[in-house]
Amino acid sequence: MPDEVLNDISHRRYNPLTGSWLLVSPHRTKRPWQGAQESPSKSTLPEYDSKCYLCPGNKRAQGDSNPDYKNTFAFVNDYSAVKEEQQDYHPETNKNDVASLLLQARPVTGRCYVLTFSAKHDTTLADMTPEEILPVINTWTRIYASHLSPSHPLKDHAKQALTTIPQNPDGEVSPPTHQLKNMQIFENKGAAMGCSNPHPHCQIWTTSTLPEEPGKELVNMGKYKSDTGRHLLDDYVKLELEKKERVVWQNESFVVVCPWWALWPFEVLIISKRHVRALVDLDEKERLEFAEAVQEVARRYDNLFETNFPYSSGIHQAPLDCTEEEAETSWLHMHFYPPLLRSATVKKFLVGYELMAEPQRDITPEQAAAKLRDCGGKLYRKSLQ
Amino acid sequence: MPDEVLNDISHRRYNPLTGSWLLVSPHRTKRPWQGAQESPSKSTLPEYDSKCYLCPGNKRAQGDSNPDYKNTFAFVNDYSAVKEEQQDYHPETNKNDVASLLLQARPVTGRCYVLTFSAKHDTTLADMTPEEILPVINTWTRIYASHLSPSHPLKDHAKQALTTIPQNPDGEVSPPTHQLKNMQIFENKGAAMGCSNPHPHCQIWTTSTLPEEPGKELVNMGKYKSDTGRHLLDDYVKLELEKKERVVWQNESFVVVCPWWALWPFEVLIISKRHVRALVDLDEKERLEFAEAVQEVARRYDNLFETNFPYSSGIHQAPLDCTEEEAETSWLHMHFYPPLLRSATVKKFLVGYELMAEPQRDITPEQAAAKLRDCGGKLYRKSLQ
Ligand SMILES: O=P(O)(O)O[C@H]1O[C@H](CO)[C@@H](O)[C@H](O)[C@H]1O
Ligand SMILES: O=P(O)(O)O[C@H]1O[C@H](CO)[C@@H](O)[C@H](O)[C@H]1O
Numbered sequence: 001m002p003d004e005v006l007n008d009i010s011h012r013r014y015n016p017l018t019g020s021w022l023l024v025s026p027h028r029t030k031r032p033w034q035g036a037q038e039s040p041s042k043s044t045l046p047e048y049d050s051k052c053y054l055c056p057g058n059k060r061a062q063g064d065s066n067p068d069y070k071n072t073f074a075f076v077n078d079y080s081a082v083k084e085e086q087q088d089y090h091p092e093t094n095k096n097d098v099a100s101l102l103l104q105a106r107p108v109t110g111r112c113y114v115l116t117f118s119a120k121h122d123t124t125l126a127d128m129t130p131e132e133i134l135p136v137i138n139t140w141t142r143i144y145a146s147h148l149s150p151s152h153p154l155k156d157h158a159k160q161a162l163t164t165i166p167q168n169p170d171g172e173v174s175p176p177t178h179q180l181k182n183m184q185i186f187e188n189k190g191a192a193m194g195c196s197n198p199h200p201h202c203q204i205w206t207t208s209t210l211p212e213e214p215g216k217e218l219v220n221m222g223k224y225k226s227d228t229g230r231h232l233l234d235d236y237v238k239l240e241l242e243k244k245e246r247v248v249w250q251n252e253s254f255v256v257v258c259p260w261w262a263l264w265p266f267e268v269l270i271i272s273k274r275h276v277r278a279l280v281d282l283d284e285k286e287r288l289e290f291a292e293a294v295q296e297v298a299r300r301y302d303n304l305f306e307t308n309f310p311y312s313s314g315i316h317q318a319p320l321d322c323t324e325e326e327a328e329t330s331w332l333h334m335h336f337y338p339p340l341l342r343s344a345t346v347k348k349f350l351v352g353y354e355l356m357a358e359p360q361r362d363i364t365p366e367q368a369a370a371k372l373r374d375c376g377g378k379l380y381r382k383s384l385q
Numbered sequence: 386m387p388d389e390v391l392n393d394i395s396h397r398r399y400n401p402l403t404g405s406w407l408l409v410s411p412h413r414t415k416r417p418w419q420g421a422q423e424s425p426s427k428s429t430l431p432e433y434d435s436k437c438y439l440c441p442g443n444k445r446a447q448g449d450s451n452p453d454y455k456n457t458f459a460f461v462n463d464y465s466a467v468k469e470e471q472q473d474y475h476p477e478t479n480k481n482d483v484a485s486l487l488l489q490a491r492p493v494t495g496r497c498y499v500l501t502f503s504a505k506h507d508t509t510l511a512d513m514t515p516e517e518i519l520p521v522i523n524t525w526t527r528i529y530a531s532h533l534s535p536s537h538p539l540k541d542h543a544k545q546a547l548t549t550i551p552q553n554p555d556g557e558v559s560p561p562t563h564q565l566k567n568m569q570i571f572e573n574k575g576a577a578m579g580c581s582n583p584h585p586h587c588q589i590w591t592t593s594t595l596p597e598e599p600g601k602e603l604v605n606m607g608k609y610k611s612d613t614g615r616h617l618l619d620d621y622v623k624l625e626l627e628k629k630e631r632v633v634w635q636n637e638s639f640v641v642v643c644p645w646w647a648l649w650p651f652e653v654l655i656i657s658k659r660h661v662r663a664l665v666d667l668d669e670k671e672r673l674e675f676a677e678a679v680q681e682v683a684r685r686y687d688n689l690f691e692t693n694f695p696y697s698s699g700i701h702q703a704p705l706d707c708t709e710e711e712a713e714t715s716w717l718h719m720h721f722y723p724p725l726l727r728s729a730t731v732k733k734f735l736v737g738y739e740l741m742a743e744p745q746r747d748i749t750p751e752q753a754a755a756k757l758r759d760c761g762g763k764l765y766r767k768s769l770q
Binding site: 025098104110188194205232239316356358 | 388390391393394395396397398399401405406407408409410412413464465466467468471472474476480483484486487488489490491492493494495567569571572573578579580588590592594596597598599609612613617620621623624628645697698699701720722734736737738740741742743744745
């Protein structure tokens with residue numbers, strides 16, 4: 001236990017990656033719940049759904065047809081949040097012009113992809129084996145590599161990595177028409193997390209700007225480095241492996257922890273043990289071990305409340321266009337933010353106080369880690385079959 | 386229109402209160418929706434519910450009974466997120482001790498209240514008249530006043546305000562046992578916003594620490610003031626009243642706008658037109674006009690999609706314990722964050738990209754303001770009765 005007293009008293013914890021605090025109320029899990037309950041997910045999906053716009057061979061919203069792909073298939077989102085080509089907009093900011101200070105806007109261009117994880121409509125990362133997840137990791141790596149700037153410090157590593165990953169026979173994405181700044185890979189899983197299609201897939205949004213969250217992480221990791229001469233996540237991984245109480249699982253290359261500053265009830269972080277700046281730094285063995293870590297998280301989540309566990313996950317790594325120093329400050333990690341609190345149907349709401357004042361959590365990350373450590377083993381659905 | 390082109394291109398807008406950016410994708414509202422739908426709210430509640438822990442005369446979870454109150458009634462939350470008395474915890478931070486840098490925690494004490502808006506189980510702020518909402522504003526003011534530090538710069542204003550607000554015959558809250566730093570008044574309305582009881586009520590969390598959001602606002606308003614010599618919200622109110630396109634409604638003392646940097650689809654901000662540092666600065670007429678503004682927002686929300694519109698709202702004002710300068714930097718305003726996007730059943734999810742990278746919105750604040758301007762008039766439910 002960190003400091004025993006933190007199991008009883010309300011306290012704030014500091015998130016050194018974002019530089020902000022959150023409120024922890026360990027005594028509050030006892031309150032009764034009369035509010036909204038999520039309906040437990042039924043797993044009665046077919047392996048192929050003719051109405052699904054992600055299944056192999058099917059037609060999509062804007063008329064394109066999917067190939068008869070085998071595992072992963074990437075295409076440009078038919079309803080992208082950003083587009084590559086648009087009108088220009090060049091506002092000026094002027095200290096003496098109030099509107100230019102208070103009504104600031106900047107154009108953002110980019111390209112958004114959808115990437116399927118499997119041809120099967122009814123599977124999830126929790127059902128797949130690490131070997132079946134490997135093509136997903138490989139495709140993430142290939143897409144990231146193909147979007148790197150020509151002068152990127154990881155360009156040579158990217159070339160090297162590509163020699164060890166076979167091309168996707170179902171098609172590769174083309175490089176963007178102009179250089180973009182950042183690539184955000186993320187998955188929304190489950191209706192509770194705004195996912196509109198159960199077919200296993202993630203999204204990849206590339207933008208001409210560095211978004212807020214990875215931006216804050218770079219700044220804070222950079223500060224830590226110049227203050228201590230060491231990498232924040234390097235120190236953090238070593239500390240957690242030594243303390244053990246927040247570690248959920250590990251293999252040779254990755255550790256899964258409920259971070260000290262976790263905001264969501266069962267939030268976890270997959271962190272690479274050595275300094276991996278981006279996906280292209282991983283070798284073949286490490287890519288499989290990353291797939292294994294993702295599988296462990298997804299399966300343990302489903303086992304925890306014996307349900308198809310909703311979450312949003314996302315990968316942070318070096319920007320597509322960055323300096324040597326920014327690349328060195330980056331450290332590959334993957335966040336999982338799941339909303340469930342006490343069962344398949346009772347979720348934690350990040351609402352009033354959380355939005356107006358400060359995020360608040362009930363169970364401690366140490367308690368969450370202990371529960372997740374205890375639900376390894378076979379996927380609960382397998383034993384029901 | 387601000388700059389016509391912003392209706393078509395994806396762009397980022399800057400929030401000067403928090404100092405962060407968000408992504409706006411005006412072209413994305415067309416995408417089809419196959420995901421979760423909220424169930425439209427049925428308004429078949431009784432005026433009195435014997436099982437409701439907020440109705441007059443009923444027993445609460447821990448055995449206390451509510452008085453037979455007439456409108457507002459405040460009591461200490463039976464499951465408070467923070468408590469006034471708890472064990473102490475004094476960690477040391479030391480540059481050479483990694484654990485003290487990366488595993489930081491600080492104790493937080495405080496007191497949490499629940500405050501009913503009405504004795505009627507089946508009403509909402511949208512159903513109530515400004516005169517019926519006035520006791521709510523008055524109770525907020527009395528509770529805020531009774532928690533101010535002895536040396537607070539607004540202490541005299543508070544005394545003055547209290548002479549114009551009658552005591553609540555159904556009981557007053559007692560001052561805290563030790564001085565607290567901040568008071569966050571907020572309402573979670575609707576099951577979609579984690580509200581566990583439809584009886585109209587808000588919560589008031591007082592804490593020994595200044596939370597993240599009001600903290601960021603104070604810093605950013607302070608910077609603006611030292612840069613320009615003017616108040617950020619003063620400039621902003623004047624600018625919006627001149628531009629008009631984001632103004633939803635106004636009376637003599639308050640303006641309701643969809644802020645330039647709105648994150649939620651129909652987010653609004655109620656801002657006082659003159660420099661009001663906290664509730665205790667309002668005179669009798671202004672308190673009624675504040676009630677009127679709150680009523681306008683709640684009614685327009687319900688009219689928009691003809692439903693009992695869910696939202697979280699919250700008031701930002703001067704901290705309970707602050708310097709003269711911090712009080713002068715504060716400016717009373719109230720945020721409303723509603724999740725609905727296109728109808729009573731389709732909400733906007735702040736998930737994957739929003740959590741991992743940056744908040745993203747679809748319709749522009751100008752489009753939202755135009756819709757909210759158009760749905761004034763009688764509450765839609767009234768015409769159905
Ligand atoms: O205290 P309540 O109403 O039971 O709880 C609600 O509001 C709190 C403050 O925003 C949140 O922390 C809870 O997740 C939410 O369910
Ligand atoms: O693109 P999708 O899956 O339709 O949309 C989902 O993910 C997006 C990115 O996190 C969110 O902006 C949407 O609110 C959500 O419904």
